Each structure stands twice: as structure tokens, then as C-alpha cells.
Amino acid sequence: MKMFAIFGNPIKHSKSPIIHKLFAKQLNILQQYKKIYVPINKFNNIVNYFFKHGGFGANITIPFKKDAYDICDFLTERGIKSGVVNTLKIIENNKILGDNTDGIGLLKDLQKINFIHKNSNILLLGAGGAAKGIIYPLINFGCKITITNRTYKNSCNLLKHFNNIKHIDVLKIEDINNIINKKKINYDLIINATSSSIKGEIPNISSNIIHSNIFCYDLFYDSSITPFLKWCLHHGAKKISDGIGMLIEQAAYSFFLWHGIMPNTTLILKEFKKKYS
Numbered sequence: 001m002k003m004f005a006i007f008g009n010p011i012k013h014s015k016s017p018i019i020h021k022l023f024a025k026q027l028n029i030l031q032q033y034k035k036i037y038v039p040i041n042k043f044n045n046i047v048n049y050f051f052k053h054g055g056f057g058a059n060i061t062i063p064f065k066k067d068a069y070d071i072c073d074f075l076t077e078r079g080i081k082s083g084v085v086n087t088l089k090i091i092e093n094n095k096i097l098g099d100n101t102d103g104i105g106l107l108k109d110l111q112k113i114n115f116i117h118k119n120s121n122i123l124l125l126g127a128g129g130a131a132k133g134i135i136y137p138l139i140n141f142g143c144k145i146t147i148t149n150r151t152y153k154n155s156c157n158l159l160k161h162f163n164n165i166k167h168i169d170v171l172k173i174e175d176i177n178n179i180i181n182k183k184k185i186n187y188d189l190i191i192n193a194t195s196s197s198i199k200g201e202i203p204n205i206s207s208n209i210i211h212s213n214i215f216c217y218d219l220f221y222d223s224s225i226t227p228f229l230k231w232c233l234h235h236g237a238k239k240i241s242d243g244i245g246m247l248i249e250q251a252a253y254s255f256f257l258w259h260g261i262m263p264n265t266t267l268i269l270k271e272f273k274k275k276y277s
């Protein structure tokens with residue numbers, strides 16, 4: 001039986017084992033998929049041990065996506081573009097192939113729920129691994145992105161990574177209010193790619209970003225509404241969504257990389273919501 005695992009810290013909250021179990025059942029594939037907690041600084045040892053002892057593929061979550069990128073022997077184009085990976089696969093001669101399925105997974109979900117169009121003006125909150133993974137597919141789709149982050153330097157570093165790509169800029173979080181008032185900017189979509197929701201917090205940002213035509217998306221998923229989405233609704237957002245759709249779509253692209261077959265994600269999302277939320 002092929003062995004898979006998701007590596008992260010924290011990892012308790014991860015729903016990936018449930019999702020991959022549903023995929024495997026839908027497609028009649030026998031596999032094992034478990035959660036592995038990784039102490040900070042132990043990523044390389046633990047992942048290498050897993051692959052040496054029969055591991056076939058892995059998902060990587062917070063905060064190890066850059067560490068995962070660094071151990072890859074080969075990368076898909078999506079992996080190269082984003083500079084971080086969430087999916088690993090053992091290929092011939094025990095080499096590791098890395099891919100990033102976060103961006104394509106998010107884009108697919110945003111399209112399914114009609115939160116995005118080709119010219120969407122997006123405000124992206126956060127500059128960590130998830131933000132890095134989703135920027136390229138969204139820009140490639142035709143959107144404009146403004147990045148803002150608690151630590152300004154980290155958003156500038158992110159911008160540097162994409163320095164040859166148009167339609168991205170950076171704003172200090174404390175300047176957003178002024179810019180909206182002065183330039184009369186209205187974002188179409190806000191994506192919360194910070195990990196604030198994990199701790200029950202919300203990014204410290206002006207509520208002026210919210211208006212009655214805005215879509216708000218939190219990458220985080222929990223069985224109850226995330227604090228960020230609650231705040232968006234309170235300030236009058238048009239529609240909100242958490243990251244469960246993205247979680248299932250990105251997992252499906254990982255599954256495809258490992259098995260060469262794509263699960264029916266619409267059915268899995270329905271089943272997941274019925275049984276697990």
C-alpha cells in the first residue's frame with residue numbers, strides 16, 4: 001500500500017487525511033495517509049526518514065513550505081514560480097519532485113463560487129508560504145494584487161520574488177485607510193492568507209476595505225465561521241467563504257500528481273460538508 005502524509009506544525013487541525021481518504025474511496029485506490037507533527041528545525045530529518053522508509057508522497061503545511069522547496073531535486077513549473085511547495089512525490093532514483101497546488105486550487109474554488117473574474121482587483125492579506133503560492137496563478141488569470149502584511153518587510157520580500165511580474169504592488173497595512181480614501185480604490189476581493197484565524201485573531205486592518213460589493217475569502221477553514229469572515233460580514237461584505245473549497249481542490253491536484261487521476265471534487269465537497277462540518 002502506498003504511504004502518504006502531511007507534515008506541519010501545528011498539524012492537529014489538518015483535515016487533509018479525511019479528504020484524501022474520501023478521494024481514495026471515490027477512486028478505489030488503496031493508500032495510507034497520516035498527519036506528522038514536525039518540531040521546528042527537524043523538517044529535513046523527519047521528511048527524509050519518511051521517504052527512506054517507504055513514503056511515496058507528502059503534503060507540506062505551515063510553516064515548512066520553503067523548507068520543502070529547498071529539499072526538492074526537481075520542481076514543476078508551479079513550484080518554480082512560487083518558490084514554495086506543498087506537495088512532494090518520490091520519482092525514479094529516489095529523487096524528490098515538488099509542486100505547488102495551493103494557487104491552482106484556490107483559483108479553481110474562487111471560479112466555482114463566482115468570487116473572481118479576469119480583472120478582479122484583489123487585496124491579499126499576508127506574505128507567508130500560502131500567499132507566495134497563490135500569487136502567480138491569480139496574476140496569470142488576469143487579476144491585480146495588492147499585498148499587505150503585518151510585517152511590511154516580509155511583503156516587500158514577497159514582491160521582490162515576483163519582481164518581473166506586472167500588476168502586483170505592496171502597501172503598508174497602516175496606509176490602507178488613507179489610500180482607499182484618497183484614491184477611491186475599491187477592491188473586488190479580499191483574500192486572508194494570514195494564519196491569524198488559527199489563533200482566533202483577525203489582521204489589524206481598517207474596516208474601510210469592506211463595502212457592499214466585496215467578496216471576502218479566508219484561506220483558513222474551521223467548522224465554525226472564522227473570526228476574519230465574521231468581521232467582514234459585520235462590516236457589510238457582499239459574500240464570504242472559508243478555505244474548505246480550496247483545501248479540497250489543492251488536495252485533488254496533489255492526488256493527481258501522485259496517482260494520475262483527478263477526483264470529482266464537487267461530490268467530495270458535498271460529502272465533506274455533510275459528514276464533517
Ligand SMILES: NC(=O)c1ccc[n+]([C@@H]2O[C@H](COP(=O)([O-])OP(=O)(O)OC[C@H]3O[C@@H](n4cnc5c(N)ncnc54)[C@H](OP(=O)(O)O)[C@@H]3O)[C@@H](O)[C@H]2O)c1
Nearest residue numbers: 126127128129130150151154194195196219220243246247
Ligand atoms: N485552504 C487551504 O487549502 C490552505 C492552503 C494553504 C494555507 N492555508 C491557510 O493559510 C494560512 C497561512 O498559511 P501560511 O502557510 O502562509 O503560514 P505562514 O507561512 O506561517 O505565514 C503566516 C502569515 O500570517 C501573518 N500573520 C500571522 N499571525 C497574524 C496575525 N495575528 N495578524 C496578522 N497577520 C498574521 C504573518 O505575518 P508576518 O509576516 O508579520 O509574520 C504571515 O504573513 C493558514 O491559516 C493556513 O491554514 C489554507
